Amino acid sequence: MKTVRCSILGFGAIGQGVAEVLLMKKEYLESMGLEVLVVAIVDSKGATVNSEGVDLADCLARKRTKGTVAVEKLTGVDVIKSVDHELVIETTPTNIVTGGAGLQNMFAAFETGKDVITSNKGPLTLKYRELTEAAKAAGSNFRFEATVGGSMPIINLANEVLAGNRLRSIKGILNGTCNYILTRMLEERASYKDILAESMELGIAETDPTYDVDGIDTACKLVILANAIFGLDVTYKDVEVTGITKITPEALEMAYE
């Protein structure tokens, strides 16, 4: 049995989802000869650390009842530097202005020779080249499939399964919220404002839908795909971004025709 010791940095919806999946797939992973031991979880208030493996079910319960798993005043970088593990699962919130805690966590992980799996678009949108070079210099694996098309792998599909092929372009619906709103606007000839309000009520759009409807999320994904699949060195600033907030049902209909 191979044991991989990991930390989960960020314990919102994604970090908790990782913990749930690890619980759910424990036996399955073991049948493949792999034990994944979570030795630390960090959220915005602090960390819980156990070198023998934290109790994931207990951590999930504490997060839901108390709002945090923190029992020690440690940050992600503290955990990376002081707790023995090989893999950092980075799920802190996306920040496209500074890169946020995620950027610091990733650099610290590579500095200490750790592998990184992340769903955090911010650091990759700002510092793709620096991060991939730091990973390479450290001999670390750096995996970020979860940043674009979570359950429909596109980066590994392009770079591994389709190795040897020359990809010319990428087309796709990169943001589910925009797709949902535009589809309903077209079908119901309804205004952006009305459909957005309904989408938020239904939980399809986020409470603050800015990242989605202003095109920021889509632009981040484009940057990551352009760098990872076409080997470019671009950042968020290189993308011309227009959101969907000013689109009228009439304009949509004309575009559709």
Next chain:
Amino acid sequence: MKTVRCSILGFGAIGQGVAEVLLMKKEYLESMGLEVLVVAIVDSKGATVNSEGVDLADCLARKRTKGTVAVEKLTGVDVIKSVDHELVIETTPTNIVTGGAGLQNMFAAFETGKDVITSNKGPLTLKYRELTEAAKAAGSNFRFEATVGGSMPIINLANEVLAGNRLRSIKGILNGTCNYILTRMLEERASYKDILAESMELGIAETDPTYDVDGIDTACKLVILANAIFGLDVTYKDVEVTGITKITPEALEMAYE
């Protein structure tokens, strides 16, 4: 530069396509540190062999003008046993009753420790388990992505990129000819016979469309997917097969509603 010496067995549309792609991508592959040297090509009349690498452009021209590349009376198995190479590219025609030359070629390749890449569904539909076990025992790579969904990788996507996920089922349009005919029958309320005739004129259906319209091709693909992705041990006989030849436009319309 790593050199891979290979044979192309079968030199119909697919074998010739492989030769064309190798010519087209020569520089690209070399830029990735890979030289692919074709040391033998075999068609139904015999073989052309050159341990320094055959001239692919010349072979393609000879095939088109003379109908064969044969200059020596050698079969695929002869070439596998007598010519020094590491990789067999097996593109002989599918035979689902006996497995055809392809089945013998594959077993001979594994017996001599060679890797196999194939587009030939027949052997995999009849002897999947035996073939994969022979490959494993020989320490050979056995790749058959081209047997199902040629340019849209599904087997490696499922087994490699989605490793760790549990796939529950596979749904899809497995045969382009059937899909084309049924779509046009529905759209034009036309009979199977008329659309089939047109499809053959357009070159969309094969001159002998039996494998496609009788569901044989689809059943073969299902067998390969079931074995490769779900780890089953099934053969063609395990599939209940119904073709599209008796479907009326009315039945199609009812199914669509």
